[in-house]
Amino acid sequence: MSEEQGFKGERSRKSLKSTVVALENQRRHFAECRDRLAKGEHVILTFVGVPNEILFAMDIEAIYTPNISALISAKQMSPRYLDLLNSKGYFRDLCRYCSLPLAYFWENENPEDGPYGGIPRPSAIIMEVEDDPIIRIHELMAKRLGVPVYFWDHTMPLDLPPLDFGKTPKDIEAESYRESWRVDYAVKETEGLIAFLETLTGKSLSMARLREVMERSNEQFDYCTKVLDLCAGAPATMTMGDHMASLIFTQFYRGHPLGLQQAKMMYEEVKERVEKGIGVCDNEQVRLGHYGVPNWFTPGFYDSFVESHGATFAFMGYLAITQQWIKRDLSDPLRALASRYAGYTELGLLPPWHAQFFVEWAKKFRLDGVVFQRADSCRLLSGPILLFMKELEKHGIPTFAINSDYVDARDWDDKKMKSQLASFIETIR
């Protein structure tokens, strides 16, 4: 159903003040980026699998492709831009999550037409080489914007981690160094990235600043761990809208002062709510987990079963992912950073051998069921759903897959999707 046909997504529900602050901070950040650009400074368009800690250490502002896509989608603008891409010959079934900014910048010469007063027009692009569309979408974008682009290449794992991988944070950190040739390469890529930024901006990287950013990121992720521990045993203290907003500081501000501030604020607020027994549902009957990326064009969809069914989303993956990135050993901060990203797609996203984690989280959070999101146009983020479902169901945890794009509202049938998820909830209630 296109924008013209009148579907308007439901806004997300927020129970945390820290969520509201996070969104306000983001709006302010966009305005600051526009100001910086106006003064001739650089703002880099980048992605979540690139060592953005380098940018923060060099005091360079960043904006993110998936963030822009989520915002455009949340503002109900995605059909317009996706239709534009299709009209230029880019097929409808191609990636939409990463391509929305391409369409946005294709059409908009004036930055004020867009979410938050207009997406800042980047002065350079730093992009990870992760899945099929990313290279070409951003190559096209760089040409369109007339800006330089640096591609940070990701290597591929050779072997599986050991069976007992991930039992402790120390294990996870050790695992990130196991295929050392990949970390060696990630160091070289990161050095290449630094040289690109130094040439572009005239700024230099200080290793002391980088260490500071890495220490701050660890502290930030430690707060995420504490929030998870608090939430595991309590009635759901956060809405799905709050979970989704945690994407902001876990993905876009790793080691940035804003990221630490938001993580700490979330922790303090959740702690208080847990101590006072404040939840999002007075009569919680079903605790769900959401694994994967949600849809951004109707974020309120997920919380629309709270009153009707007592169904909450007690767990979502954005906070849990951060546990894969903690680096206690900062004797070589650049290598530690490189190891965080060398295995980004395996440690951070959804490789099939993470099924054991999903079962552990489901048990820890006492989930009654797990919901996956499957977007046909994005294999990278949809993940090995069937393998995960098999593993969860083997442990007696029911599962359900929502078939929906993350940002494209054109095919969304709200009534049908609500009916499907409601049926799942009713079978497990």
Added chain:
Amino acid sequence: MSMAALETMKRHYRERDLAAKRWKAKGGKVVGYAYTGIPEELIIASGCLPMMLTGEPDVPTTEGDQYMEDFFCPFVRSVHNSFVAGKFDFLDLAIFPHGNDSIKRCYFYLLAEKRSYPGLRIPPLTAFDVLHTRKHIANRYVRGRMAALKEKLEALSGEEITLSALERAIAVMNENRRLLKKVAELRRAEPPRISGVDALQIIGSGVFMPKEEHNELLRQFLAGAGDLVALDGPRLCVSGTILDNTQLYELVESCGAVIVAEDVCTGNRYSDNLVDTSMEPLDALTDRYHARFMEGRRYPSLDEITRYLVQTAREAKCQGVIFNYMRWDDSHGWNYPSQRDALKDSGIPSIVFEMQEYKLAGSEQLRTRTQAFVEMIEDAQ
């Protein structure tokens, strides 16, 4: 002799494990590889038989569908199904390149399935990590992976891959490429002497048999080139997804056209670029399989890929181009508008078949569209 050689090649194209079974029966080892871009030279030098792993368009992916979602490229789903069904259990090793998303993730899935479901007869697996940027540091990384693959194959065969074995293997593969280029010349000739259907089988049979045997068959075939019948019809080029069967070409050529060239990894592109024998062998292989490898998702490449297609179409004097994309093979879709427009600027019309199934589906609609395209070209002559 020429026709006999062609028939033998067609047989190997049809019966893809024929040579592998013979090789195994003699006590040899077979190393399968998913997708092009694997240095077959190393496999040959190790004394093993390289064999490309392809799917089965007529076989439903029932077993594989228990584990792999249907948003993967259907060619890869079919290959995955064959693994899960145990059809590749005779392999001593299977190598997966860092190719497109579907191929890479198929490797991850098979690794996890092999561990979690030990009853599945999945052979030993490994990966060859070729990066997608062409930076110097990427090239040096791939050089390291090339050396690692050499060690893996030495461990498999139990013997060192000597310098002379590697040089011999490179010579055999380069000869194969030279002979295939002669085949390509016969296709580009005016009038063309080889149909696209036959060409796919001539090229494709080589990945299922020992290269020396394929080279001999090619020589025999080319020796009789003078007797090949001239073909008639609008000259077309095909660009897009891997083609490991002749269904599409049969349909197109049944509409009166001749496919004289293609920008497809299992077509003419397979014989692109000889290995440079003036370089140290592993450096030379890295140069060929990384620095000079043409592939839809690499960078910097949009201009390069576009120029490649236009040049291919022009050199073969193509009058039209068919873009053919399998479902969820996203690599090519982002290149399409630029390539389409560049061809148009060169006066070459094109047509696109998107979201195609592995087994040719909707063939009547495709036939109608192809016929209309062919007639349009004929009318313009």
